[in-house]
Amino acid sequence: MKSKLNLIGLGMILPVLLIAIWEAAARLGWIESYLLPAPTVVIESIIEMAQEGTLWAHVSITLYRVGAGFLIGTAAAVFIGAAVGYFKKAEHLLDPILQAFRSIPSLAWVPLFLLWMGIGEPSKVTLIAVGVFFPVYLNIVSGIQGVDRKLIEVGKVYHFNSLQLVRRIILPASLPSFLVGIRSGLGLGWMFVVAAELLGASEGLGYLLVLGQNTSSPELIIASIILFAALGKGTDALLKSIESRSLKWQDNLQNAQ
Amino acid sequence: MLTVKKASRLFKDGAAGFKNITFTVQKGEIVGILGTSGCGKSTLLRVLSGLDHADSGTIHLNDGSPSGAGVIFQEPRLMPWLSVEDNVLFGFKNPSKYRKQAAHYLSLVGLSEFAGALPRDLSGGMAQRTAIARALASQPSVLLLDEPFSALDAFTKMQLQDLLLDIWQEEKTTMVMVTHDIDEALHVCDRVIVLSGQPGEIAAEFKISQPKPRSRSDLSLATYKEKIFSILEYSNTGLQKYSVR
Ligand SMILES: Nc1ncnc2c1ncn2[C@@H]1O[C@H](COP(=O)(O)OP(=O)(O)O)[C@@H](O)[C@H]1O
Ligand SMILES: [Mg+2]
Numbered sequence: 001m002k003s004k005l006n007l008i009g010l011g012m013i014l015p016v017l018l019i020a021i022w023e024a025a026a027r028l029g030w031i032e033s034y035l036l037p038a039p040t041v042v043i044e045s046i047i048e049m050a051q052e053g054t055l056w057a058h059v060s061i062t063l064y065r066v067g068a069g070f071l072i073g074t075a076a077a078v079f080i081g082a083a084v085g086y087f088k089k090a091e092h093l094l095d096p097i098l099q100a101f102r103s104i105p106s107l108a109w110v111p112l113f114l115l116w117m118g119i120g121e122p123s124k125v126t127l128i129a130v131g132v133f134f135p136v137y138l139n140i141v142s143g144i145q146g147v148d149r150k151l152i153e154v155g156k157v158y159h160f161n162s163l164q165l166v167r168r169i170i171l172p173a174s175l176p177s178f179l180v181g182i183r184s185g186l187g188l189g190w191m192f193v194v195a196a197e198l199l200g201a202s203e204g205l206g207y208l209l210v211l212g213q214n215t216s217s218p219e220l221i222i223a224s225i226i227l228f229a230a231l232g233k234g235t236d237a238l239l240k241s242i243e244s245r246s247l248k249w250q251d252n253l254q255n256a257q
Numbered sequence: 258m259l260t261v262k263k264a265s266r267l268f269k270d271g272a273a274g275f276k277n278i279t280f281t282v283q284k285g286e287i288v289g290i291l292g293t294s295g296c297g298k299s300t301l302l303r304v305l306s307g308l309d310h311a312d313s314g315t316i317h318l319n320d321g322s323p324s325g326a327g328v329i330f331q332e333p334r335l336m337p338w339l340s341v342e343d344n345v346l347f348g349f350k351n352p353s354k355y356r357k358q359a360a361h362y363l364s365l366v367g368l369s370e371f372a373g374a375l376p377r378d379l380s381g382g383m384a385q386r387t388a389i390a391r392a393l394a395s396q397p398s399v400l401l402l403d404e405p406f407s408a409l410d411a412f413t414k415m416q417l418q419d420l421l422l423d424i425w426q427e428e429k430t431t432m433v434m435v436t437h438d439i440d441e442a443l444h445v446c447d448r449v450i451v452l453s454g455q456p457g458e459i460a461a462e463f464k465i466s467q468p469k470p471r472s473r474s475d476l477s478l479a480t481y482k483e484k485i486f487s488i489l490e491y492s493n494t495g496l497q498k499y500s501v502r
Contacts, residue, residue, distance in 0.1 A: 249376075
């Protein structure tokens with residue numbers, strides 16, 4: 001316990017030092033405050049927004065976009081990925097075209113989505129869903145195809161039908177790779193929400209970035225960056241805790257006491 | 258009980274697998290299939306278990322039991338995400354209703370205390386015991402074993418052979434055991450079928466009438482061992498001459 005605290009303390013030294021230097025530099029006027037305001041100014045602006053009530057509005061709309069895009073992208077990836085991983089025919093039918101789509105940098109879709117769906121929520125959520133889809137899809141397919149044939153034979157000995165094989169062997173066996181997929185999918189979701197909100201939004205953390213640039217208020221930009229970092233880290237930690245709880249059975253380095 | 262008639266399953270243009278195998282297994286009998294590696298023993302067992310099909314011939318499992326054959330593979334093949342108990346109940350649609358059964362078979366293989374353990378915490382012998390309990394739990398009419406102990410150390414191996422005999426004493430399970438270990442076959446089986454050649458064919462059949470459990474130092478078994486050994490050696494000499502050149 002004590003050594004763990006020591007380790008955390010060790011990791012804190014540099015950040016604390018940097019923030020102190022930054023604060024001092026801003027206060028002493030070494031850096032222009034219109035370029036880089038002091039950390040306390042950034043914190044103050046966050047608190048101010050929180051008191052006005054706008055902070056929650058921005059955070060919640062961004063969370064909604066990431067959440068909706070993540071769910072849609074993951075759901076599509078689960079269905080299509082399961083089919084492609086399990087049925088050879090589906091693989092031959094779907095995988096080539098999906099691989100072709102994957103080679104399009106996802107941000108290149110933005111103009112098309114804006115043209116089709118306008119500047120509202122659907123185009124943003126779609127963009128995020130597309131970003132989330134691919135890592136989840138790829139990991140599900142490789143997870144399913146990597147399931148040990150020998151375990152599947154055990155199911156066959158008991159005359160399991162396809163559904164039972166999927167539910168009782170293939171799903172649990174491919175869970176680790178699925179969880180890797182949704183974690184990297186979520187990471188991409190956060191990246192794409194920034195892109196979507198930069199390109200046209202009147203609310204959201206990404207909009208704060210644009211607003212900060214247009215009104216020359218760097219504290220807004222930095223506040224938004226910090227909030228993005230905190231939310232991204234927080235949601236990833238959530239998935240990570242689900243992961244480590246559902247994968248206790250794995251015989252790997254992480255689970256070694 | 259189990260009747261196999263002129264069954265063949267060939268691979269590689271008829272250069273591997275087994276052919277023209279005929280034998281029957283009576284209820285409560287332990288039959289050993291003995292042969293050198295590559296003579297199609299695993300293939301035969303896979304065909305018997307329904308994991309593979311015969312090219313020709315018939316396989317008949319006549320009995321009243323709902324589940325056909327139980328299989329014990331060379332590796333335990335446990336589901337790593339399930340506890341030992343849930344692994345034992347893996348064949349059941351609704352495992353939570355059959356805790357009693359699981360407890361019975363776990364105690365039969367001496368693993369009662371490990372019901373809640375995960376496979377990653379088991380030794381090789383314990384994992385294979387779990388696999389035995391899993392195969393027994395579905396009350397198969399015949400238990401098929403494919404070199405079940407060949408990956409274990411000599412001591413654990415003997416323990417599990419004796420465990421298998423204890424289980425047989427208690428449940429009179431019909432078994433077909435594939436092995437390449439002559440001593441194992443002579444210690445456990447009522448009848449030994451020797452396969453040789455590639456594809457494997459039946460070269461000989463021995464009835465071992467000494468009552469079980471047998472002593473491992475039983476001299477009367479040594480004559481069988483010698484005979485079986487000479488058959489296997491003879492069937493291999495052709496190959497060896499070929500490979501020396
Ligand atoms: N599905 C298959 N396709 C092609 N060859 C196979 C297949 N299964 C087994 N064989 C071949 O059949 C031979 C006998 O295999 P096996 O039954 O495993 O022998 P044993 O268990 O007696 O060592 C091996 O040479 C193997 O390569
Ligand atoms: Mg084999």
